[in-house]
Amino acid sequence: TQLLEQSPQFLSIQEGENLTVYCNSSSVFSSLQWYRQEPGEGPVLLVTVVTGGEVKKLKRLTFQFGDARKDSSLHITAAQPGDTGLYLCAGPASGGSYIPTFGRGTSLIVHP
């Protein structure tokens, strides 16, 4: 079983479209990270959300942490081909080990 479930698994869209990807869990997370990974490279940290209900913006990317700290979403406005990549959510579960656990990711392709 996967502690963090990400959806959709794959997403293929045209440049200029908006999209939202989701990260859900039955566990509470003390914090949650979003990473982007490009083919042949390592994941790169995009953002950390800590407080329930928190919203963070990074240019055209908007990250939200659920009120109960069990879920998160990433919204991209006016997607560009440079946004193509694997988006991973991760976090250390509360009350236990601080080892970050990862979802399987959403693979996004933005066509020009």
Place this chain on the structure above:
Amino acid sequence: NAGVMQNPRHLVRRRGQEARLRCSPMKGHSHVYWYRQLPEEGLKFMVYLQKENIIDESGMPKERFSAEFPKEGPSILRIQQVVRGDSAAYFCASSPQTGVNTGELFFGEGSRLTVL
């Protein structure tokens, strides 16, 4: 500032040989994590180390796999008697002490092991 450095980037081994993967964490980072990634799967935790100590190895197979992070030098993930199922991308990540509680990790570019 140098990021997390991993080498080799690509490694080819025949079944039964040994593979050694090296990782130098970011400057100032004393915590190292190793993850394995297979196609269509997420990153699977293997082992968490601090200098000279293994903190958590719950994700690492008991046999053939070992890891160390000596006082001097890089962290090393060692796979003995490799089998085809060991073929994967192995990622090292580091964090500063302040990052341990938030879970923020800084990854290297990975070492891709192919077992023939």
